[in-house]
Amino acid sequence: MTRVNVITGFLGSGKTTTLLHLLAHKPANENWAILVNEFGEVGIDGALLADRGATLKEIPGGCMCCVNGLPLQVGLNMLLKKNKPDRLIIEPTGLGHPKQLLDMLRAAVYQPWIQVDATLTLLDPRQLADARVVENENFRDQLTAADIIVANKSDRWSEEDRQRLQQWQQHNLGDRQLVESAWGKVDPALLCQSALADRAVPEAAHHHHTSRPKGLAALKLEGSARWRRALNEGQGYASCGWIFDGDTVFDTIPALEWARLAPVDRVKGVLRTPDGLVNINRQGDDFFMETRTTTPPDSRIELIHHQSVDWNVLQTTLLRIRLD
Incomplete structure (x- = not known):
């Protein structure tokens, strides 16, 4: 059975850097796979994550929840069938909504094949001072969907950033765990934690437009x-x-x-x-x-x-x- 984690977070929160850290500390006896989605078409994260010791599959050009999740399902099925990874880490775009992705992973059809472990949402507390980010539905819903919240880039916080984070915790953390990190250096043991009880994450309500039909490959x-x-x-x-x-x-x-x-x-x-x-x-x-x-x-x-x-x-x- 493949254990699956979703690592989400808004634009610039440090998801790819965190993935690089986790891959550098991957147990030698485990077979890992990465399914990465990007808002843009050219597939930058695929180039950054290549040759890091894990099988990589890219879904560029939007968010995984579009087109009823078909690109995600195809990519997921290919990885499970061909590579049979011990652990699969899914990195949605920073502009993606988590609900449809998590609902699909928890669907009955996948229960014999995967175990959904903790979802990690990365948060740069400095973004809490940006009303445009805080009011973004995806930003809020990414945090709502988290089992573990990683307050990242602690080496760049001001005292005001830390105070805003503490205020956010008081009203929003609930029973979730919050860990602080710099440069995405999180304990790999976080991946093994169980997902918490399913929380009410609102449905995505957005429109997505691209310059070409979506596929499963980066621009060439x-x-x-x-x-x-x-x-x-x-x-x-x-x-x-x-x-x-x-x-x-x-x-x-x-x-x-x-x-x-x-x-x-x-x-x-x-x-x-x-x-x-x-x-x-x-x-x-x-x-x-x-x-x-x-x-x-x-x-x-x-x-x-x-x-x-x-x-x-x-x-x-x-x-x-x-x-x-």
Whole structure:
């Protein structure tokens, strides 16, 4: 039987970083699989999580609850049938709603095959000061669905952030466990905890629009194309992602500055540079980059913002920092 965890949380709460930490501490004798969903089309998390010791399946381009959960069911069934993992971790998009996903996992048809363990919801307490985030239905419902709440990025909290977290706990925590973490460094034993009694999580009420039909694969280049972009809109957010072929190399410093200064809420990317592979992860003013010696087959970058952006202006600058 496969034990399943859902790790959810709003945009920029640190889900992927937490997954990387958990994978680094995976028991050597266990076979793990990751099912990851992204709001954008190009599949950044798949590149970040690749070659980390677990089977990976991506569902890009929206949230898992869309289209009656069909992309999720197909991806889940493929992993269970082909890989038979000991543990499956599902990471929905930060703009996704948890109810339909959890209802499907608890359906009678899956009971002989999976055991649903604790759902972890990551929370950056600094977001409690942002009315636009606090009023977002998905943000609230992700927290309602949690068995364990991980208050993440504690190394960046102010005293006001901690006070807001304490006030939130008093009114919302109930019988749930809350743990603090920095850089997603949570105890892997949390995954083995049982799910609590089912709570009343409201139904998702949203519309999702994409630039192409949803599938089970990230965006790819076709023919002799050197690069391609894809747009997505939904949940009051817009995204634009680019994929570049394996011969494209970016000038390191200008690429980092482009990502740091882009007037958007969220930036994630995996870029080929003369210095090797550069992972870029930015949420608001928080900027993290990591250089690795491995070389990815291509370069990918995704931007997300809470309103429309002139993507052409950002694209023009991005294209200029490619090296010949």
